[in-house]
Amino acid sequence: MITDTTPHADVEHVWGTVVSVQTVGTPDPEAVAAFFAELHEIDRIFSPYRPDSEVSRIAEGQLALGDADPLVQEVAARCAAYEGETGGLFTAYWRGCFDPTGLVKGWAIDRAAARHLEPLVDGASVGAVGVDAGGDVLVFTHPDLDRTWHIGIADPRRRGAVVATVPLRNGAVATSGIAERGAHILDPRTGSAATGVASATVVASTLEIADVWATASVVAGFDAPLPPQGTVLLIAEDGRIRRGISGVEVSVGAAS
16 A cells, blocks of 8 residues: 655646646656657657648648558547547548647547556555646546545636536546637638637546547537537536536536
8 A cells, every 4th residue: 555645746848738747656757757758759740830740741741641650640540530420520630631639639648648657556656647738637546545636627717717626536637628729629610710618628538538529529519419428518608517428418507
């Protein structure tokens, strides 16, 4: 049984945002460094802001998708599968060229955390590990550790306020919307900016699933059917709130 429950935090800037790793117990600097190194390598391959990345070269017609790194081809296949699952609400071609940005962050964190962080959670020296990537969260907790992570969901209408808190021991929480960055999410069906949903939060088993369905929920709109996976909290621009689990609505109301 773990006796040291002191949290330790490591922080790096990746993908233009802050990524932090919190370890409950004795941290493993090599494992954390390997986790961040993998994220930086994925950024080198996938960043649409780096002219030398494979995604940028594909967009410029300098590299065929079939000749790209196997990881790019894996992500492209996953994006195609989600495009089918979401009925076109999510696609890697949302801006007219191949750009899997909406999937890569969640996929990369799931992948790197499974390889380097989750194995640390043994209940002896490390009882839990959490990753926060720009507000999207992935956590692992040993079954013998009496700990629950409490993930705050920001109120999109009141900066600094929290509209709800998600208790979580294992799994992921992702939020997408227009409150922080404006109408930056495009509806791939029309090419127009998605509006109406100030924020969409999805709780799921992986950050990839949560992130994709949060984005798809913003595109779908506040009154559309809820995602078939995970627990969802939608907040409309006018303050209305919907909550659902695996596509089943459990409550409708208004933010206080």
